[in-house]
Amino acid sequence: AQTVTQSQPEMSVQEAETVTLSCTYDTSESNYYLFWYKQPPSRQMILVIRQEAYKQQNATENRFSVNFQKAAKSFSLKISDSQLGDTAMYFCAFMKPSFGGSNYKLTFGKGTLLTVNP
Amino acid sequence: GAGVSQSPRYKVAKRGQDVALRCDPISGHVSLFWYQQALGQGPEFLTYFQNEAQLDKSGLPSDRFFAERPEGSVSTLKIQRTQQEDSAVYLCASSLTGYGYTFGSGTRLTVV
Numbered sequence: 001a002q003t004v005t006q007s008q009p010e011m012s013v014q015e016a017e018t019v020t021l022s023c024t025y026d027t028s029e030s031n032y033y034l035f036w037y038k039q040p041p042s043r044q045m046i047l048v049i050r051q052e053a054y055k056q057q058n059a060t061e062n063r064f065s066v067n068f069q070k071a072a073k074s075f076s077l078k079i080s081d082s083q084l085g086d087t088a089m090y091f092c093a094f095m096k097p098s099f100g101g102s103n104y105k106l107t108f109g110k111g112t113l114l115t116v117n118p
Numbered sequence: 119g120a121g122v123s124q125s126p127r128y129k130v131a132k133r134g135q136d137v138a139l140r141c142d143p144i145s146g147h148v149s150l151f152w153y154q155q156a157l158g159q160g161p162e163f164l165t166y167f168q169n170e171a172q173l174d175k176s177g178l179p180s181d182r183f184f185a186e187r188p189e190g191s192v193s194t195l196k197i198q199r200t201q202q203e204d205s206a207v208y209l210c211a212s213s214l215t216g217y218g219y220t221f222g223s224g225t226r227l228t229v230v
Contacts, residue, residue, distance in 0.1 A: 004160075033217050043207060045161070045221035091160050095217055105151065105174065106219070108160030 002027045002094045006109035013082045014117050020067075021077045021112050023092030029053075032096050034068065035106070036077045039089040048090070051075065082116045089113050120144075122222035124210050130228045131200045139195045139225045143212030147220075150193050152185055155207040155224070164208075167193060200229045 003026045013019035025034070036048040051059045051068050058066050063083075067076045079086055089111045098104040123142040131137050143150050149168055153161035154177075163177040169190035178185070182200075187193040197204055207224040 035217075043209075043224045043226075045209065045211070045219075047219070050217065093160075097217075105163040105166060105177075106153075106161070108162070110158070110160050 002029075002032075002096065002107045004092050004094050004107055004109035006092055006112050008112045009110070010113045010115070012115040012117055013079075015082055015084060017082055018078060018080045019082055019114065021079075021090055021092075021114065023075045023077070023109060025073050025075065025092070025094050027073070027094065027096070029096050032094060034066075034075045035093040035095065036064070036066070036075075037091045037093060037108075038086075039091060039111070040087075045091070049077065079114075084116050084118060087114060087116045122210055122212050122220050124208075124222035124225050126225060127223065128226050128228075130230060133200060133202060133229055135200050135229075136196065136198045137200055137227065139197075139208050139227070141193045141195070141210030141212075141222060143191065143193070143210070144214075144220055145191075147212035147214050148190075149213040149215075150187060151211045151213075151219070152193070152195050153209040153211070154179075155209055157206070161209055164195070197227075200227075202229050205229045 005024045032053045034051045037045045049061045049064050063080045065078050091111045092109040093106045125140045152164040155161040165185045166174040167187045182198045184196045207226050209224045211219045211221045
């Protein structure tokens, strides 16, 4: 079974600064997907960024980028130029694609509460 | 609809009561998932539908939990004889294909 560990229950950052959230995972699979989701107080999970394990290049989405270290099973999220609207819970998640490539279930970490201070 | 709709948004149930939580996925989305999120935790998988077929129910914590999606669109998660440990946010997500989940805003269930 896969496990996802987020070792930072809470973090804070000043507006406009950069912050990095950590995530490690454990799996025996070679092909999988990794995700970072944001959950604001509205409770809806919002996809921040996705990484396919077979891709060596780190994914980037505007101010969000990841550092994917497959051998170390590490998947950290860097948020640049932090904004007040980035304040939320952030969850790291793992997905093993089911046979045939159809989507399947996510395994989440316990989350990191990020607070962006003005 | 434009997004995944869940109702009710909040539900308070007395211990022992039965509850039904509704999920209305994005039109045309084949896959539908239910997750349970306890306070301060990450969501945990409950069950998965592909159209009307329930392909995986390995995450349902007990036989008091039952999910259905009879026509391959709207899904209902039913919890019988609710207990305090059932208190959580129940999230529904749908997907057309691949890993492109869209989550709803969840139902917060409080059992008193």
